[in-house]
Amino acid sequence: MSSEERRAFGARVADLRKQNGQTQGELAAAIGRTASWLSQVERGIQPVNRLDVLRLLADGLGVPLQVLQPDAPPPPEAGPAPEPGTNDLDQARLVLTGHPSLDVLLKPHQGFDPDTLPDLRSSVDRIWELTHSGRFAELSAAIGPLVIRLERACRTAPTEHEPELHDLLARTYQALSAAFVRQSEADAAWIAADRAIRAAELSGDPLGVFAGTYRLCHAFVRLNHLDQAEHAAATAIGVLQRHVEANEPHPQHLSLLGSLHLMLALVHARSGERSSARQQIDAARSVGRQLGEDRNDFNLEFGPTNVEVQAVSTAVDLGDAGEALDIAKELRTDGLSSERQARLLMDLGRAHAQRRQYADSLDCLLRAEELAPEMIHTHAESRAVVRDLLLVAGRAASDELRALAERTDSLG
Template sequence: MKPTGKEVAPEDRAFGQHVQRLRKQRGLTQQQLAVLVQRTASWMSQVERGVQPVERFDVLQELADALGVSVQQLRPGAPLPSDSQPKTPPFEKANDLDEARRLISGHPAVGTLLGAMRSRPTRSLTELVREVDDVWTLTHDGRFAEVSAKLTDLLPDLEQTVRLAEAGERDTAHLLLARTYQALAAAFVRQDEADAAWVAADRAIWAAEKSNDPLHVCAGVFRMVQAFVRLKRLGQAEHAAQTSIDALTTLDRNEELSVEGMSVLGSLHLALALTYARGQQRAEARAQIDKARSLADRLGGDRNDFDLEFGRTNVAIQAVSTAVDLGDAGEALDLGSEIDASSLSPERQGRLLMDLGRAHAQRRHTGEALNCLLRAEELVPETIRTHVAARKAIRELVLIEGAGALPELMALAERADALE
């Protein structure tokens, strides 16, 4: 039987010491190993001290892979996965954006280019503006199944419109197409479909360039950076963000950057902060947060230029997320207690609650963590049930509580499919 309270079980202490030896043999720091297994340095420290038991086979497998050993070398006597169950599922899990993913897997413009489609779009530009605004409303609300359903007809119509519109309407049509692909990229990122987000962001950048709106190009780069981060291509994320930041900063120094441009620049600093935080580059991440905060102070109130929701509140939310990624749970909770996000979208409010839940989970505050995650689920159920960070936090809470896990926690874990 496991000891209760803060007493460390001898077998957990021995396992932690074994992990520490293997880590040092590979020349890794705790932070570096934590990044490899997509967890925090705090979690890794707790494992090595025996405070955090590691009992699930999937977590053992992640650690073993990162340390370059087999699961049996990591934990002698660990059961092998059942031969009757495939190691990888034969099909990808369905999610709310499956139809949208299928849609962009082909190119909606092919029929128009080959003359096989109708000669005129079914919607006017005025109608398309309304439809694209609706797509962004659904995206900010986290209603991704509705985003997918809406785009089934809308996206092909937009692709057709940009190729058939009169010269005077072509820039507007391309801008609408860019905004639609940006929304789709944002939705894909939030459901951890990062490869599809990359495709959508790339198309958004192309359409924005055709619209002759360079700030929308940079907004598309912001979406691409988020996709790169989720794909763990941190070098590419840094390069993409920094290239746009450098260009916009030059305009700012020359006093040629508009208010809208400051929103884009600030958002790119936040994206770069996320990139550095995921790479456990603490000083660099905090420096980017500071630069974003300075721009937000210059802007004053919260804004929503290019659907980026940039402003002081969003910077504060990102500071909480950065602290959690860096394993600074106490700082995240202190920062979060001062934030009133009620003026922002349900997605942003849900993200703050999710990150506070993650911070409480790092502190092993199960009740507080569960409360935050359930409140986030009320706001953006699709995000909480599909976001990899939320699902990992839920899984860790179940692991911490073991047989004593509350029914509400187990129900949430079931809804989020977090027990696999």
């Protein structure tokens, strides 16, 4: 948008809002943004280039998208509703339903076999492997029996084994929370993260509590509870920062601190707080330089490379597609998980779509699908960009795009 176009758009937003009798605070709250962001939009300072944000604003104002932005692509022709399907994590949700080991409560003296510990350790590692690779159907099938085994073991094992068993349980719930976030099952992610925090505390590992808090923040973001995400992340950062400044920092402390700065950058970006988001990216870069290498403490994959991957995502969230593409030119992500590489490609697809480079956008999405098909098929943001590509292409949509839309259930 040019400055003149921004001012005209902002005036249109302000007029529609006043016609509805809404205050800036009320409309901002309805669309998950801050009042200061909306004020900047209405004054023509903050551009709104992303189709999903335009659609969000139109919904908040209760008007068709074309009323808010006349040159926006028209909605697709109505077609048959897609067949209802099941979520790959439906079975995993049952793990969170009710108490995990009622029978142990009635028979508290059942024995625990320490020889099962090696198998439990490898099973938890396997759960994280499935999470990182986006193989959620396999994860859902495997995690139910594992959680039951661990919950039972935590209640029946001798005292000397309890810390490790609670640690394994915390790591399992963290993986489950991460998977739920990626499939937009935020309510379940919240429950899993809360259980991870409790198990980590019982294990005696305070850093596991911080890792669980990070997962909890992701659930809050998915629920659009940005104030809760900001509070939880900022509180954890304050405590960790004081500890790091007062002591010789361990790499795990730095991994958690840097990851929480990235979380706060995400929160600010989703709130449209450009300056604050960039400050948090810079803070994460500083921690990454201090750490000096890419690590995978608590399965966070934090390090200098991941900071730049998140910087790409933050720039896209802020509508700065050119900046996102420039950052990505210097990135080498071979050492990251397939899930993280696919996430970067998905964000690049979003960036190209913002710049109306639709062929490049589709290419990125298809490459991401090769790396982590389940993630691309179910991730809310990938499905949104596919829908936007369909809107723009209309009847001229390529067979490749239509096939991708069918695989991501984006035709409805």
